[in-house]
Amino acid sequence: MRTPIKLLFLAALLPTPALCVRADLIMVTEGVDFSNAGPLGPGTPVGTLDIGVNTISGSLFEIDDDTVAFDLPAGLQIDSIDLHVSNHVDSNLFPTGVSGVFVLPGGSVSSATQGGDGTTDIFTGPLIGPATSLILLAEHAGGIPGASSDWRFDISVSAVPEPSAILSCGLVGMLTCAGYRMKRRIV
Numbered sequence: 001m002r003t004p005i006k007l008l009f010l011a012a013l014l015p016t017p018a019l020c021v022r023a024d025l026i027m028v029t030e031g032v033d034f035s036n037a038g039p040l041g042p043g044t045p046v047g048t049l050d051i052g053v054n055t056i057s058g059s060l061f062e063i064d065d066d067t068v069a070f071d072l073p074a075g076l077q078i079d080s081i082d083l084h085v086s087n088h089v090d091s092n093l094f095p096t097g098v099s100g101v102f103v104l105p106g107g108s109v110s111s112a113t114q115g116g117d118g119t120t121d122i123f124t125g126p127l128i129g130p131a132t133s134l135i136l137l138a139e140h141a142g143g144i145p146g147a148s149s150d151w152r153f154d155i156s157v158s159a160v161p162e163p164s165a166i167l168s169c170g171l172v173g174m175l176t177c178a179g180y181r182m183k184r185r186i187v
Contacts, residue, residue, distance in 0.1 A: 030058030034066035041135045043069035057152035065139035072129035081123040084152040085114045096147040103135035
């Protein structure tokens with residue numbers, strides 16, 4: 001009977017990722033126009049990402065861009081960023097689309113253009129935190145007067161698998177098996 005109590009005590013001491021302090025998911029819709037700073041920022045700060053799908057949305061009118069900035073805390077990673085375009089109206093002069101641009105730490109860029117309504121991937125990760133003031137930009141491709149669009153970024157975030165958590169699970173499993181074998185020998 002002593003072995004299971006020891007195992008429970010040991011398991012309570014091991015690190016548990018589920019006990020980490022978490023923020024809320026970002027779900028921001030443009031009310032006042034987001035910054036028009038372009039990919040070099042600074043963008044309008046929208047908060048800190050959390051595990052799940054964080055959503056940032058807005059609208060573009062004519063020659064417009066919307067630039068937002070957010071933080072990615074340590075222990076989390078961005079898995080993907082998708083751009084959704086709806087209510088797209090082309091200008092009378094030239095067909096346009098909406099470009100999504102993600103500026104990665106160090107200045108490299110991941111981008112894609114969605115011509116008309118639909119969805120496209122901008123970034124496929126992982127990008128592991130911490131990272132501060134990450135820039136995400138929505139703009140009309142070509143910047144032609146007369147175009148308008150609604151846009152939404154879905155940013156999928158997950159926890160970074162911790163090697164210590166994986167090791168802890170294995171250790172608890174081995175100790176449980178050892179305790180069970182000892183109990184069988186005694187009986």
